Amino acid sequence: MMNFLSRGSDTPDAKEILEQLLEATPQPTAMAPRDCRGIYGLVDHFGDLRYIGSTTSESETFYKRIHQRHRTGSETTSHYFSRMYKTGRMWRQRNDPATKADGDIAKKLRNEFVAEYCKAVWVPLADALDIARLEQEVIALADQ
Known part of the structure; x- marks a missing residue:
């Protein structure tokens, strides 16, 4: 993967x-x-x-956003893998005390499935760049 961190003042385009x-x-x-x-x-x-997606927050690295949020995060927010694979035996009703035991097993299974079969790609960018704007432009191009 190209690393735009080391390209000096060159700003990558979408x-x-x-x-x-x-x-x-x-x-x-x-x-x-x-x-x-x-x-x-x-x-x-x-x-x-x-x-x-992007790591727009300065406190979020690729690892934190991808591995710790999308893979294991809440199914009801923008944590893509958690939401996408909330199906079949990997489904759970979050915060339902009646199904907590089974729900915990389902979430663990889903996390292991994603870790084994799903992957990610990334393009490192300098912190000084407007990452949020670049993300919007990349998504717009991908949607064409």
Whole structure:
């Protein structure tokens, strides 16, 4: 994957970032970098790029956003893998005391499924860039 952190003052455009996401070899979510931010894509168990996001908050790294949020986060928010794979035996009714035991097992199974079969790609960007704006532009290009 191209690292735009080391390109000096060159600012990548949305087309370059989208190309990098599409050409990158998907990696397990646990391999996401713990020390940088940028734009990423989530790849489902079929190998299809399904989601493009970014680490807009300065406190979120790729690892925190992808591995700790999308893989294990709440099913009701924008934590893509948690929401997408909330189905069948991996379904649970969050905060329902009557189904808590089974729900905990379902969430654990879902987390393990995502860790094993789903992957991510990422493009590191310098913190000084407007990552949120670039993310919107990349998504707009991908939707064309």
